[in-house]
């Protein structure tokens with residue numbers, strides 16, 4: 408039996424207490440009796456559950472490879488084809504680059520990641536195999552879910568569906584999709600194919616939907632129809648969903664109501680450059696929201712650092728969240744919201760849950776979101792994996 412006592416911590420910024428961890432789980436929250444456990448003194452730090460990165464691209468960052476001078480043109484198709492060309496030219500090795508991102512994410516207090524991983528007829532399963540190797544290697548440090556993602560299109564690149572099928576048979580966790588109208592120009596074809604894969608493998612679906620306004624709304628209606636028809640409530644996520652930020656608020660409200668009825672979740676990155684789903688409206692309607700960093704430092708763009716506390720700040724800024732309850736909700740999206748979408752069992756800061764815990768110095772949770780202090784200590788299943796903003800393990 409392995410015990411660790413976190414002394415003098417404040418769950419969610421509340422009263423000072425202790426957290427006793429036994430065999431990787433929270434055994435007790437409350438002032439501890441004399442104990443034989445190993446002790447970590449939190450010194451009054453706030454304790455929150457591990458941050459959840461619900462939309463990443465672990466296969467494609469250039470992190471640690473020097474500065475990349477951006478080459479892709481502005482259109483989505485430019486970014487996709489430039490990346491396909493540069494992957495091999497620059498040797499963006501998915502195993503090495505995903506391992507680097509695991510260390511980076513852990514240093515910021517992330518304990519679970521859903522990563523979209525490109526599957527296409529050029530790379531075939533290279534990206535999947537690399538990220539799957541990282542998932543295995545860091546099993547004790549990070550929960551990693553892999554989405555088999557047809558980044559270059561499904562209907563326009565015959566052979567991709569079969570590769571996705573193979574990735575799912577080999578351990579991919581989620582079926583991905585991408586702009587069924589904008590990229591594939593065949594929404595029925597793509598959506599029937601990916602929902603078919605989901606049914607065949609008994610897996611959830613997570614679809615990138617960049618399409619704006621009416622086009623995005625049309626694709627979203629087709630996703631809603633399939634979710635309802637196949638009884639996949641609670642198993643579908645739409646990532647980005649920029650169309651929900653459309654100026655036609657009546658249409659966005661109608662979509663939102665359907666999303667709530669079908670329990671379809673939305674994953675947002677809260678970008679500054681696009682209309683975005685409005686977090687408060689989705690919350691009021693009962694639509695679950697999670698968040699992610701998207702690709703970081705990649706051939707798509709130079710930004711990002713996988714810090715989900717910073718992502719909570721971006722959500723707050725983008726949604727004009729000012730009062731404490733709203734800022735706390737921004738953090739909820741980056742913790743429990745992601746855990747719900749990833750269906751992580753026994754998540755949270757409560758007795759019996761896994762001891763995935765982050766300590767940080769701040770007066771309150773909203774102050775932590777606003778100031779983004781270094782993570783003082785990060786525990787995965789009760790084991791320290793990062794301290795003072797540094798991962799406690801090395802990657803090449």
Ligand SMILES: O=c1cc[nH]c(=O)[nH]1
Nearest residue numbers: 464558615701702707
């Ligand atoms: O489709 C997308 C969008 C952002 N980043 C990616 O890698 N792919």
